[in-house]
Amino acid sequence: xxxxxxxAAGMIGRKLAERIAASGQINGQSVDALTLVDVVTPExxxxxxxxxxxxxxxxxxxxxxxxxVADKPDVIVHLAAIVSGEAEADMxxxxxxxxxxxxxxxxxIAAHEGYCPRVIYASSLAVFGAPFPDKIPDDYHLTPLxxxxxxKAMGEMLLNDYSRRGLLDGVGIRFPTICIRPGKPNKAxxxxxxxxxxxxxxxxxxxxxxxxxxxxxxxxxxxxxxxIEHAATMDTAPLGAQRCMTMPGVSATVGDQxxxxxxxxxxxxxxxxxxxxxxTIANIVAGWPRDFxxxxxxxxxFRAENSFQEIIEIYLEDEMGQKTLNGA
Amino acid sequence: xxxxxxxAAGMIGRKLAERIAASGQINGQSVDALTLVDVVTPExxxxxxxxxxxxxxxxxxxxxxxxxVADKPDVIVHLAAIVSGEAEADMxxxxxxxxxxxxxxxxxIAAHEGYCPRVIYASSLAVFGAPFPDKIPDDYHLTPLxxxxxxKAMGEMLLNDYSRRGLLDGVGIRFPTICIRPGKPNKAxxxxxxxxxxxxxxxxxxxxxxxxxxxxxxxxxxxxxxxIEHAATMDTAPLGAQRCMTMPGVSATVGDQxxxxxxxxxxxxxxxxxxxxxxTIANIVAGWPRDFxxxxxxxxxFRAENSFQEIIEIYLEDEMGQKTLNGA
Numbered sequence: 092x093x094x095x096x097x098x099a100a101g102m103i104g105r106k107l108a109e110r111i112a113a114s115g116q117i118n119g120q121s122v123d124a125l126t127l128v129d130v131v132t133p134e135x136x137x138x139x140x141x142x143x144x145x146x147x148x149x150x151x152x153x154x155x156x157x158x159x160v161a162d163k164p165d166v167i168v169h170l171a172a173i174v175s176g177e178a179e180a181d182m183x184x185x186x187x188x189x190x191x192x193x194x195x196x197x198x199x200i201a202a203h204e205g206y207c208p209r210v211i212y213a214s215s216l217a218v219f220g221a222p223f224p225d226k227i228p229d230d231y232h233l234t235p236l237x238x239x240x241x242x243k244a245m246g247e248m249l250l251n252d253y254s255r256r257g258l259l260d261g262v263g264i265r266f267p268t269i270c271i272r273p274g275k276p277n278k279a280x281x282x283x284x285x286x287x288x289x290x291x292x293x294x295x296x297x298x299x300x301x302x303x304x305x306x307x308x309x310x311x312x313x314x315x316x317x318x319i320e321h322a323a324t325m326d327t328a329p330l331g332a333q334r335c336m337t338m339p340g341v342s343a344t345v346g347d348q349x350x351x352x353x354x355x356x357x358x359x360x361x362x363x364x365x366x367x368x369x370x371t372i373a374n375i376v377a378g379w380p381r382d383f384x385x386x387x388x389x390x391x392x393f394r395a396e397n398s399f400q401e402i403i404e405i406y407l408e409d410e411m412g413q414k415t416l417n418g419a
Numbered sequence: 420x421x422x423x424x425x426x427a428a429g430m431i432g433r434k435l436a437e438r439i440a441a442s443g444q445i446n447g448q449s450v451d452a453l454t455l456v457d458v459v460t461p462e463x464x465x466x467x468x469x470x471x472x473x474x475x476x477x478x479x480x481x482x483x484x485x486x487x488v489a490d491k492p493d494v495i496v497h498l499a500a501i502v503s504g505e506a507e508a509d510m511x512x513x514x515x516x517x518x519x520x521x522x523x524x525x526x527x528i529a530a531h532e533g534y535c536p537r538v539i540y541a542s543s544l545a546v547f548g549a550p551f552p553d554k555i556p557d558d559y560h561l562t563p564l565x566x567x568x569x570x571k572a573m574g575e576m577l578l579n580d581y582s583r584r585g586l587l588d589g590v591g592i593r594f595p596t597i598c599i600r601p602g603k604p605n606k607a608x609x610x611x612x613x614x615x616x617x618x619x620x621x622x623x624x625x626x627x628x629x630x631x632x633x634x635x636x637x638x639x640x641x642x643x644x645x646x647i648e649h650a651a652t653m654d655t656a657p658l659g660a661q662r663c664m665t666m667p668g669v670s671a672t673v674g675d676q677x678x679x680x681x682x683x684x685x686x687x688x689x690x691x692x693x694x695x696x697x698x699t700i701a702n703i704v705a706g707w708p709r710d711f712x713x714x715x716x717x718x719x720x721f722r723a724e725n726s727f728q729e730i731i732e733i734y735l736e737d738e739m740g741q742k743t744l745n746g747a
Binding site: 231232233236238241245248249251255332 | 558560562563569576660
């Protein structure tokens with residue numbers, strides 16, 4: 092099958108491309124063409140024997156979406172988005188990329204009569220807004236409190252409507268906070284969730300800006316790729332008209348994260364975490380969901396880790412190339 | 420204050436314009452300018468002493484929304500929409516008018532710095548999709564099953580987001596099915612809810628295409644106007660970031676409707692209703708909501724009728740100019 096990844100230069104897109112290239116398949120289904128698209132030409136070092144292409148494209152520009160779907164990929168993974176902070180700071184840009192770009196893609200697909208590709212849409216926990224119950228159920232209402240969340244919720248509505256009309260075959264994935272993100276620290280408000288683990292695992296100091304009792308919803312980058320692989324090949328008939336789901340994950344407090352780090356890397360690693368309260372970050376994080384009941388996604392076959400220790404071990408395996416930490 | 424009604428040629432827009440013109444005010448607040456806009460120039464016979472204007476405009480056309488808000492109305496009532504059946508039959512037209520038109524209006528308002536009008540947005544019960552609980556609560560999730568419902572739900576998201584950002588001061592109104600609609604029978608699937616009462620009240624036969632146990636959610640045209648008047652002058656601070664509400668109404672079965680007709684107009688009127696089952700209409704109506712708990716709107720001061728008999732009596736008063744039916 093032909094697979095196109097839009098937003099392929101991001102962390103999840105890159106890992107997905109690498110995984111498809113390495114195996115030449117998705118869940119046993121052979122992939123013979125892989126196209127990588129992003130606003131900058133994705134430079135993904137992959138060893139792929141099928142037909143490959145990579146180019147820069149901005150879906151929200153006139154005519155671009157038509158080009159992206161011109162070769163009628165069987166699976167289109169739409170990960171491209173302006174992230175939360177930027178969509179809040181630049182309202183026009185957020186709506187242009189997150190809403191108009193998504194709609195342009197769906198319209199370009201619909202314009203091909205008889206073409207009904209699997210479309211995997213990256214949604215977000217930001218479609219939900221406080222106040223929350225302790226455990227958010229699958230049928231919880233969407234009350235986004237950011238422009239990013241509103242744009243993602245509108246994208247879900249579009250995906251459902253176009254799927255209901257048989258114009259495409261959509262699956263919407265609400266990703267947990269992906270942890271441990273590889274690479275350098277970034278300035279996202281959620282950055283510390285990865286930083287307090289990644290930096291100590293690499294022998295460096297990390298700042299913890301919130302209290303240990305802050306609870307949130309996590310999965311590994313490996314699970315993030317796994318959701319997409321499953322969404323690409325699953326039977327979508329049981330989804331009916333509701334194509335979007337919160338993905339399974341691990342509900343963990345910062346304290347749980349730290350104890351998992353201790354179990355994997357010892358007291359020395361934990362000692363590298365320095366608590367430095369940041370009221371701004373604490374306030375932002377206080378509005379985030381803490382726990383989900385993802386019965387629907389589990390029933391549909393989506394999987395994630397069972398503990399935070401597993402999430403750390405996956406980082407060791409996938410990013411540090413070792414099963415356990417040296418010296419731990 | 421200056422009031423602009425978009426979609427002023429429709430039944431509710433016309434009644435609202437007539438009521439404002441007759442009293443020169445909304446809820447005690449003096450209206451000194453009234454502008455009526457629709458895709459055709461609204462011809463509303465009103466006797467209004469303030470400044471008045473009426474013109475044809477299509478919000479989704481480039482530059483039109485800017486013209487509509489150029490004189491900075493204090494209150495903008497946005498009733499313009501492609502209705503459910505047409506939005507389903509003509510997908511592009513529905514998205515253009517219901518989504519693009521609404522967004523163009525909100526963007527044109529946002530483009531005026533320091534301008535923050537009250538914007539009253541007509542939403543719909545179609546934002547909800549079956550399966551339903553017997554009584555749908557205020558926090559029920561939006562799972563529209565028509566393109567119209569999806570477009571209205573996206574309009575709600577936009578209204579919330581623009582309001583949260585302080586670019587306008589939105590109130591979204593999910594109207595019950597308005598009953599008894601004056602005028603000729605129409606071909607809407609919901610038309611019989613009015614027809615089985617209106618036609619007999621006027622001495623004519625009516626067809627009932629469904630069973631007597633079909634239950635639905637109703638309010639009078641007078642209540643519809645009342646919601647808008649209240650939304651125009653209410654304190655919106657208690658709404659917070661969630662600007663859209665299901666309006667109070669009367670949950671009634673077709674049997675309840677018929678018994679209310681009997682109480683008001685006697686057995687002779689009821690005898691004019693002929694049951695002629697229509698499986699297509701029965702199927703459509705089976706997917707509609709039956710009852711709501713509208714605690715939030717009630718707390719915010721919105722009101723409707725308390726019984727179906729009241730709804731019929733309002734038709735007699737407002738459309739037939741009499742308090743009770745002659746001869747009943």
